[in-house]
Amino acid sequence: EIYLSYTAQPDFQVQKQKFYLSNSKDGYIIDEIKSEEGIAVGISQDAQSVIMKGEKEQTLFNTGDIPLNYLSKESFRFASLAFSQESNMLVFTIQIVQDGAQKSSVKLLTYDLTNKEFKLIDQIEELSGTDNVAVESLIIEEKGRYAAVKLFTGDDGEFKTSVLVYDLKNNKKVDIGSLLKEIDINTIDARFWDNEVLVLNLVRDRQTMSYLYTPTSESLKSFSEQ
Numbered sequence: 001e002i003y004l005s006y007t008a009q010p011d012f013q014v015q016k017q018k019f020y021l022s023n024s025k026d027g028y029i030i031d032e033i034k035s036e037e038g039i040a041v042g043i044s045q046d047a048q049s050v051i052m053k054g055e056k057e058q059t060l061f062n063t064g065d066i067p068l069n070y071l072s073k074e075s076f077r078f079a080s081l082a083f084s085q086e087s088n089m090l091v092f093t094i095q096i097v098q099d100g101a102q103k104s105s106v107k108l109l110t111y112d113l114t115n116k117e118f119k120l121i122d123q124i125e126e127l128s129g130t131d132n133v134a135v136e137s138l139i140i141e142e143k144g145r146y147a148a149v150k151l152f153t154g155d156d157g158e159f160k161t162s163v164l165v166y167d168l169k170n171n172k173k174v175d176i177g178s179l180l181k182e183i184d185i186n187t188i189d190a191r192f193w194d195n196e197v198l199v200l201n202l203v204r205d206r207q208t209m210s211y212l213y214t215p216t217s218e219s220l221k222s223f224s225e226q
Contacts, residue, residue, distance in 0.1 A: 003082075003192075008136055010050070010078040010092065013040045014085070041083050041090065050078065050090070050111075060090060061111060061118075070109060070120045074102045079135045084144030088113045091147050091168070093135045106135045108149060110168060122173060127153050127162050136161065141193035145169050146215050148190040148198055163188045165198060167215055176200065176213060179220045 004013040016036040021028040039054040050060045063071075074096060081092035090111040098104035108121040124133050130153045137150040145168055152161045163176040176188055180202070187203040198213040210223045 003139075005080065005082065005137065005139075008079055008095070008134065010041075010043045010081050012042070012082050014038045014083075039083065039085070041081060043078050047077070050081075050092070052083070060113065061116075066109075066118055070107070070118060072096050072107075075099050079106070080138035080149075082138050082140045082147070084140055084142065086142055087144030089144045089168075091138060091140050091144070093138060093149070095135055098132055104132045104134055106133050106149075106151060108138075108147070108166065121147075121166060121168065121171070122164075124149075124151060124164070127151060127160075128177070137190065139190055139193060141196055141198075143196075146193070146196065146198070148193070150188070150190050161187050161189065163190045163200065165213060165215055174213075174215070174218055176220065179213075179218075 002015040004015065005011060015038045018034045018036055019030055020032040022031050037055055039052060041050065041052050043049065044051050049062045052058050052060055071094070076094050076096050079093040079095040081090060083090050090113065092109055092111065094107040094109065096105045096107070105123060105125040107123045110119045110121060127133055133151055133153050135149060135151055138147060140147045147166045147168060149164050149166070150161055151164065165174045165176065166172070177185065185202050185204050189201040191199045191201055196215060200211045200213060202209045202211055211220055212223070213220045
């Protein structure tokens with residue numbers, strides 16, 4: 001499965017391919033690759049509905065279906081989202097748009113397709129005391145329990161990013177930056193989920209370091225510590 005998304009936009013795809021292999025004395029040979037039906041989740045042309053395209057197109061929900069207290073009275077738009085086929089759940093963000101005196105912020109929500117229920121997970125209004133937060137990306141592990149949200153703010157004059165990891169089952173949140181007590185990091189990037197372990201890249205003084213975060217133990221380790 002190949003997962004694709006578009007930065008800060010409600011555009012998520014899963015492309016599936018099946019590989020047919022045969023043995024050889026040096027390992028395996030790929031005899032054939034067949035593409036299978038994938039899915040794509042995004043918004044409708046009028047930006048009022050979230051839709052899924054697969055074998056057929058279906059409307060998952062309309063903006064009017066979301067509880068009013070989960071939305072904003074000010075300007076907002078759908079932003080990064082991801083879908084777990086195993087849990088049949090959509091995780092999505094709403095970007096509150098900076099407009100005049102209004103500061104930008106991000107709301108994280110889930111939508112259970114089985115029970116047709118919305119849940120507000122969090123509203124992020126600041127990062128390390130800095131206002132005007134925006135979302136860059138969102139990735140979830142395949143079972144749909146954990147989500148990693150990459151956020152940024154430029155109000156402090158420096159473009160820095162943060163990654164928040166959510167346990168959607170137990171409503172826990174961990175700021176990856178808070179686990180780096182003695183390291184000054186410029187950029188934190190959530191790369192992908194390896195089962196229930198999150199692979200991250202951390203940038204400091206133009207040097208990139210790779211780390212692994214395990215939500216079950218809330219531990220962060222560099223590759224060299226494995």
